[in-house]
Amino acid sequence: MALRQQILKMVNFLPTMGNSKGMSSKPDKSSFAKSMKPLKEFKRSRIPKISVVGAGQVGTAISCMLLLRNLTKNLVILDINYELAKAEALDFQQASAFLNDARVVPCGDGANSKNSDVVILTAGARPSGKDRSRLAAMKKTIEILKEAVPKLVKLSPNATFIVISNPADVMTYAVQRIGKLPKHRCFTTGCHLDTVRFRNLIADRLRVPPSQVHGYVIGEHGASAVPVWSSVSIAGIRLNDVVKSLACGDDPENWAEINGQVTTGGLAVAKTKGYTNWAVALTCTDIVQAMCGGKGKVASVGTDMQGLNGIKDHVVLSLPCLVTAGGISHVFELPLTDVEQGKLLASANVLLEAQCSLNL
Known part of the structure; x- marks a missing residue:
């Protein structure tokens, strides 16, 4: 009887503990939310x-x-x-x-x-x-x-x-x-494929699995794409903190060569095949799979990014986005260095010029 009463006390106490002031497992709103910009019209859907x-x-x-x-x-x-x-x-x-x-x-x-x-x-x-x-x-x-x-x-x-x-x-x-x-x-799908190439090339140098390299390529899916070296990390270690002049300045380890390999990866395949298909197919399928899943995926995909990361015009380019059922729910504003910010705006200008040539 004493054991039964003790169990009942525990059962009755648990909900109270979870709801007590200051004891909630989730804060009402994290300050990280400032980096996540919601897209107003987003609604979740299914993918049959x-x-x-x-x-x-x-x-x-x-x-x-x-x-x-x-x-x-x-x-x-x-x-x-x-x-x-x-x-x-x-x-x-x-x-x-x-x-x-x-x-x-x-x-x-x-x-x-x-x-x-x-x-x-x-x-x-x-x-x-x-x-x-x-x-x-x-x-x-x-x-x-x-x-x-x-x-x-x-x-x-x-x-x-x-x-x-x-x-x-x-x-x-x-x-x-x-x-x-x-x-x-x-x-x-924009720079999602460029991002995967970027991570693969870094992983190959460091001899670690590509899935364990974190970092993004943003901007144009093309020649003016911007690898964001300042955000690259492996096992929680920022590469920028341990490699001197990473992909800039003297760059003694010549990491900057990866920039060109990221943007010309498709051309290397097309030169022999005459086209590319499997990598972009896997990229697109990965995005659809994220849309079919429960919580989605953060990927560098492209849409109109006016008002984000200093972009003033209606320009379609890639930034990290939360893709889920119904499309893009949030865009993440990456903290960029001054050099990276300048390259992103230059990429936006390249795309803006191309958009204007369409006369739509």
Whole structure:
């Protein structure tokens, strides 16, 4: 009887202890919240149906990874070349027993994409003909998006749009304007891949697992990307604290060479293959997986960052973001050195100039 009474006292005491003033396990609001900027219109959602727009090398690779990771049971492969979309969908569907009985549907006019939860845009033009410039290809891609995006938005008004089409930052700006989409539901994987390359290269030098290297690349997903060396850490040790002139000044260990390797990694692959697909497919799939998970993931992805880290204009570029179901819920303002801040603003200017050339 005495033991029973003692247990009852403990049971009755526990809730009181948790609610007592000063004894709560979680503070009402941490001062760290100042670094997390919420996106006002964000709402959490679920991810049962995904449409991949473009059945080329990148679109097919993304479709493959989504299915292998069991992130959807309802996948739509959409391409203006319906026969190509049909062939790719059939190829997957014939092996559906190995893909957890996923349903893979081809589409040529967008109709089958109706009520998608995620729309992944990979469609675009490659440089061709007499004018093989990046700008010429960009303008051709814009024409494709002007025709496709309004239909896709009308069919799936609540979808989150992930833009992979090149150049990804500028195309995301275009899709946001063309589709009149809020920035938390229309973004690009941006510097998430650059960040992974950055961590891999550092890990290779230090002979540690890449997953244990923490740091980000921000800005443009391209030549003006900014590796944030000041935030790199391994096992809680800031690399900047133990390496003299890290990637700057005399740089006796020549860490700065990694900067170039980060931004030219894709070119090294494309030079031989003629394109890149697997790394960007895994990058996109990692973001979708974060959206399907419970608490999401912090990744350097790109959307309109006006008002953050000193950026005054409407410019799409990458900063660390919390990506979860429903898109981007928060953006993290990294503490940058003066040099890094200057490079970020220079990257923003490069992208702003490209955006202005679109005449949207």
